[in-house]
Structure formats: structure tokens, C-alpha cells
Amino acid sequence: MPVPPKRLKEEVDDTVDHHAFQLQSWPALAEVDTRWRGSFGYLTAIVEEEGEDARIPLCRIEYLGDDNAWGFAMYLSATDAYTDAVLRTGSPTAAFDTAALVHLADYHA
Secondary structure (H helix, E strand, O other): OOOOOOOHHHHHHHHHHHHHHHHHHOOOOOEEEEEEOOOEEEEEEEEEOOOOEEEEEEEEEEEEOOOOEEEEEEEEOOOEEEEEOOOOOHHHHHHHHHHHHHHHHHHHH
């Protein structure tokens, strides 16, 4: 499994977080946190609920060895696991957009 370089991890973190705020679709969204483990990046939304921060798992992205090629798995709360899925563009921002539509529906503007 290829591991993304630190530069790419930081770029993905910044790009996804910036993209989420540019959309202005989720006013309660405080941050999109990306944790890296090997070739996988786990995207988690941090939303403000009644003065408290709640962490909502969104999806997992997988570095496939190319800066522009990513795997995607949607987080399923019913099974507390990630299920492989396909994205039209395969970018980390598309992964966020897809997962946010499902997991952040209650926080939509």
C-alpha cells in the first residue's frame, strides 16, 4: 500500500476543510478533521451541537499512489464500518461532498 507524502496529506486536509466552508451548506460545521493511518485518510465532521462539539464520521479516502487517484468508502453508522463505494471524480473533495450529503443532512442550512 502506498503511503501519501506529508505534503500531500497536508494539502488534502487543507483543501477538504476549505472546500467544506466555501460551500456554506452546514452552518454548524466547525471543522473537517482528517486522520491518517497508512494509505487511508478518515474524514470526520466536527459540528457544534448545543454548545458541545460532536464528531461525525463521514468517509475514508485511500491514496492509490497518484495525487489525483483516490479510493472511497462511506461510513455506515449501522455497522460502524466503512463500505467501499465509487466516486465520479475520485477526488477527496468529492468524497466529502458525497458523505456530507448523507451524514450532515440534519445540519443543512
